[in-house]
Amino acid sequence: MDVRESINIFERAATASAEEADQWKKENNGKVMGFMLTDVPEELLHAAGFLPFAVNSVAGRLECADAHLQAWACSYSRNCLAAAAQGKLSFLDGLVIPHTCDTMRMLMGVWEQIQPLPFMKNYRLPRQVARPSAGIYLHGELQRLKGALENFRGQQIKDDALRESIALYNSNRSLLRHLYRLHESTLSPLSSKDLFTIIKAAMVMPREKVNLLLKQLLACLEEGNTENCRRGDIRLLISGTLLEPLQLLDFISEKGGIVVADDLQNGSRYLVADVAESGDPLEALAERQLTRIPTALYEPQKQNRMEYLANLAREQRADGVLFVHLKFCEPENYDYYDNVKAMEKAGIPAMAVESSFGGVHTGQLQTRVHAFMEMLGGEGTD
Amino acid sequence: MRELTEIIPWQTANLMKRLMADYYKQGAEAKEKGIPVAWVTAVFPVEIIYAAGMFPFYPENFGAVAAARKMAHTLSSVAEAKGYAHDLCAYARCGLGDAHSKEHPLGEIVRPDLLLCCNTQCGSLSKWFEVAGRFYQAPYFLLDAPQVGMEPEALCKQYFTAQLQELIAFLEGYTGNKFDYDRLREVIGYANEACRLWNEILEAAALKPAPFGFFDACYHMAPIVTMRGTPQAVEYYRTLQHELEDRIAKNIFAIKDERYKLYFDHIPLWPKLRWFSELCASHNALVVVSQYTHSWAYQFDLDQPLESLAENYTEEFVNRVFDYRAQRMLKLMRQYDVSGFILFSNRSCKPNAFGLYDTKNFLSNKTGLPGVVFEADMSDLRFFSEAQVLAKLEPFFEQIESNQRRGGYASI
Ligand code: SF4
Numbered sequence: 001m002d003v004r005e006s007i008n009i010f011e012r013a014a015t016a017s018a019e020e021a022d023q024w025k026k027e028n029n030g031k032v033m034g035f036m037l038t039d040v041p042e043e044l045l046h047a048a049g050f051l052p053f054a055v056n057s058v059a060g061r062l063e064c065a066d067a068h069l070q071a072w073a074c075s076y077s078r079n080c081l082a083a084a085a086q087g088k089l090s091f092l093d094g095l096v097i098p099h100t101c102d103t104m105r106m107l108m109g110v111w112e113q114i115q116p117l118p119f120m121k122n123y124r125l126p127r128q129v130a131r132p133s134a135g136i137y138l139h140g141e142l143q144r145l146k147g148a149l150e151n152f153r154g155q156q157i158k159d160d161a162l163r164e165s166i167a168l169y170n171s172n173r174s175l176l177r178h179l180y181r182l183h184e185s186t187l188s189p190l191s192s193k194d195l196f197t198i199i200k201a202a203m204v205m206p207r208e209k210v211n212l213l214l215k216q217l218l219a220c221l222e223e224g225n226t227e228n229c230r231r232g233d234i235r236l237l238i239s240g241t242l243l244e245p246l247q248l249l250d251f252i253s254e255k256g257g258i259v260v261a262d263d264l265q266n267g268s269r270y271l272v273a274d275v276a277e278s279g280d281p282l283e284a285l286a287e288r289q290l291t292r293i294p295t296a297l298y299e300p301q302k303q304n305r306m307e308y309l310a311n312l313a314r315e316q317r318a319d320g321v322l323f324v325h326l327k328f329c330e331p332e333n334y335d336y337y338d339n340v341k342a343m344e345k346a347g348i349p350a351m352a353v354e355s356s357f358g359g360v361h362t363g364q365l366q367t368r369v370h371a372f373m374e375m376l377g378g379e380g381t382d
Numbered sequence: 383m384r385e386l387t388e389i390i391p392w393q394t395a396n397l398m399k400r401l402m403a404d405y406y407k408q409g410a411e412a413k414e415k416g417i418p419v420a421w422v423t424a425v426f427p428v429e430i431i432y433a434a435g436m437f438p439f440y441p442e443n444f445g446a447v448a449a450a451r452k453m454a455h456t457l458s459s460v461a462e463a464k465g466y467a468h469d470l471c472a473y474a475r476c477g478l479g480d481a482h483s484k485e486h487p488l489g490e491i492v493r494p495d496l497l498l499c500c501n502t503q504c505g506s507l508s509k510w511f512e513v514a515g516r517f518y519q520a521p522y523f524l525l526d527a528p529q530v531g532m533e534p535e536a537l538c539k540q541y542f543t544a545q546l547q548e549l550i551a552f553l554e555g556y557t558g559n560k561f562d563y564d565r566l567r568e569v570i571g572y573a574n575e576a577c578r579l580w581n582e583i584l585e586a587a588a589l590k591p592a593p594f595g596f597f598d599a600c601y602h603m604a605p606i607v608t609m610r611g612t613p614q615a616v617e618y619y620r621t622l623q624h625e626l627e628d629r630i631a632k633n634i635f636a637i638k639d640e641r642y643k644l645y646f647d648h649i650p651l652w653p654k655l656r657w658f659s660e661l662c663a664s665h666n667a668l669v670v671v672s673q674y675t676h677s678w679a680y681q682f683d684l685d686q687p688l689e690s691l692a693e694n695y696t697e698e699f700v701n702r703v704f705d706y707r708a709q710r711m712l713k714l715m716r717q718y719d720v721s722g723f724i725l726f727s728n729r730s731c732k733p734n735a736f737g738l739y740d741t742k743n744f745l746s747n748k749t750g751l752p753g754v755v756f757e758a759d760m761s762d763l764r765f766f767s768e769a770q771v772l773a774k775l776e777p778f779f780e781q782i783e784s785n786q787r788r789g790g791y792a793s794i
């Protein structure tokens with residue numbers, strides 16, 4: 001298999017995620033557990049025997065959510081709810097929604113009115129992460145989630161099985177990180193969009209299969225046929241909650257840019273934190289959650305997000321920082337002013353663009369991104 | 383439309399003005415006296431702050447005052463110029479706008495020495511406080527309340543209680559003084575009494591006709607929000623209760639010819655409070671109940687102060703799941719025997735607006751009563767269109783009036 005073929009498999013999985021999950025169900029007589037990004041402990045869902053499935057990969061027609069959720073809710077929540085309302089998510093056996101923001105806190109109740117699934121649970125993450133009470137509580141909350149999954153599945157989740165799932169996910173993350181490093185550090189035939197498409201696919205495909213495919217892809221890449229490789233000269237850090245549409249990455253490439261770092265839920269936040277494979281597995285899952293990279297969604301006492309971003313930009317030698325603000329994402333918007341100030345202080349050019357699921361107004365987005373790239377010295381090919 | 387001026391003003395209004403003026407003065411004086419100013423949120427165990435000898439300041443109240451004086455837009459535009467989007471909660475935009483303003487059209491917001499947030503209400507406040515903490519370079523502490531399901535849960539209660547202990551340790555560290563639990567019990571005693579009186583007062587709205595309605599409650603709410611735990615709040619509600627009894631004896635009612643009662647959720651449209659109440663009154667309707675004004679129904683156990691603070695502050699309706707909220711609305715609607723309900727889809731307040739469309743369906747199915755959802759913003763008139771709101775409300779009133787002709791007050 002060559003690089004393109006391999007990327008095509010991921011691309012198909014990312015775009016036809018619902019069909020593929022449905023097929024997986026039939027072939028394996030299995031159950032699919034949906035989750036909203038990104039802090040849901042998938043290891044637990046996997047150990048309970050489910051195929052964890054990131055719901056954002058299924059596109060909904062936003063207006064199908066109008067009767068249930070205001071137009072000024074973020075397009076992420078509206079997209080997923082619309083997909084549910086359109087019956088596009090009926091293959092799900094269950095859904096876990098992490099409490100990351102007010103929208104997620106309210107979403108479950110609305111979803112239940114539209115398309116109640118056999119299993120629906122909120123995963124109530126602690127929003128302060130620095131004090132001892134957070135760890136104790138989170139352990140209890142993980143136990144609650146585990147108990148509910150066991151009840152639904154009708155079988156216990158053994159510690160060993162959970163450890164195996166943790167190991168599988170750790171290797172999945174480590175392969176994805178490897179891919180990311182290759183992408184940003186060498187002349188690689190992968191575009192930034194390819195990279196993020198692969199991450200998107202990895203959130204919905206059986207993870208065993210993902211690992212196999214990633215190993216093959218990495219082998220091909222390391223063999224190093226770098227013909228036809230376009231190398232981005234302008235190194236960008238992308239910051240935000242959720243990057244959508246991925247087409248935005250094309251706008252960056254069009255001007256010779258390359259994504260070298262990010263703190264996105266559908267990017268690095270998904271990849272960076274591993275879980276200890278020894279000791280009490282629930283404690284290990286809790287520990288990972290409380291030490292994840294900073295985001296707008298949790299109190300920043302432990303790690304200051306502004307400093308984190310400035311350091312990340314420096315370490316990765318980023319030429320600029322693009323803040324992608326998914327419109328109506330309240331937590332992210334609160335951080336924006338201070339984030340930009342921090343970049344100014346660090347002498348790193350930054351700009352914010354507004355984006356949305358549903359792919360409307362991409363022309364405007366393209367213009368803005370191009371303008372930023374040009375400011376950073378991008379030549380472009382058009 | 384009937385003029386509100388026909389309505390006899392509350393004598394307690396003068397007392398309110400004095401109390402609030404005192405409150406703001408205390409805030410200004412706190413600095414000189416070396417009393418730490420702690421920003422707190424409306425649903426925060428403020429009893430602890432009083433017991434710790436600090437001055438609690440409610441920036442949400444600042445936001446509401448800005449809104450009522452129709453200045454939300456002015457302050458907000460300063461925040462927007464800095465990159466804060468206009469879809470953030472308007473209270474926060476007003477607070478951040480004031481922070482970034484050179485001129486302070488409302489008087490500068492009382493600057494915090496420390497910021498204490500409880501996220502029972504929403505996650506908007508915790509972000510605002512976090513940002514403000516950076517701006518004013520003051521320490522920030524978050525009391526985190528996980529959403530509670532249909533039944534109270536030990537897990538959440540224990541987590542919150544543990545955090546109250548962490549909070550107390552944090553305050554001890556800040557002030558250098560040992561926390562005084564006897565003083566806490568004393569404060570809690572006052573809070574219990576003020577809450578008890580407040581809820582008795584709210585119940586008067588169920589009388590037919592009623593001497594007191596939701597819009598009155600919005601006016602008289604400030605002390606229960608900002609001074610709960612002080613003897614002044616108790617005194618205020620005692621006086622108000624006497625005045626209310628006096629009005630009942632003299633047959634003075636909230637509106638002329640009350641013919642039916644309405645349920646309203648959630649926060650009022652501050653800059654349009656009078657307009658809205660007059661609109662209802664012109665249809666002989668009195669809004670009598672809302673979860674908003676019924677939020678302060680705390681009863682604390684003096685023997686277990688922290689545990690009972692945890693229960694009261696985490697099990698509030700704002701922190702509950704969809705079904706619980708809908709059931710509670712239903713209960714209040716029945717208790718007050720309303721003929722219809724108005725749900726306000728408030729752009730500022732995602733946690734209270736999201737879910738309202740389905741809540742409406744739920745309530746309609748359960749009660750068969752007319753109900754309506756309208757869109758606006760509690761503070762920001764840029765998101766208010768009188769024509770659009772009327773287009774929703776007029777048919778609603780017509781429906782109620784036609785039901786009314788068939789049989790008086792609803793019985794659901
Ligand atoms: S964090 Fe932002 S993007 Fe994610 S669900 Fe909440 S509002 Fe939407």
Ligand code: SF4
Nearest residue numbers: 471503504506730731
């Ligand atoms: S209005 Fe809503 S969003 Fe704003 S502070 Fe109050 S509860 Fe939070």
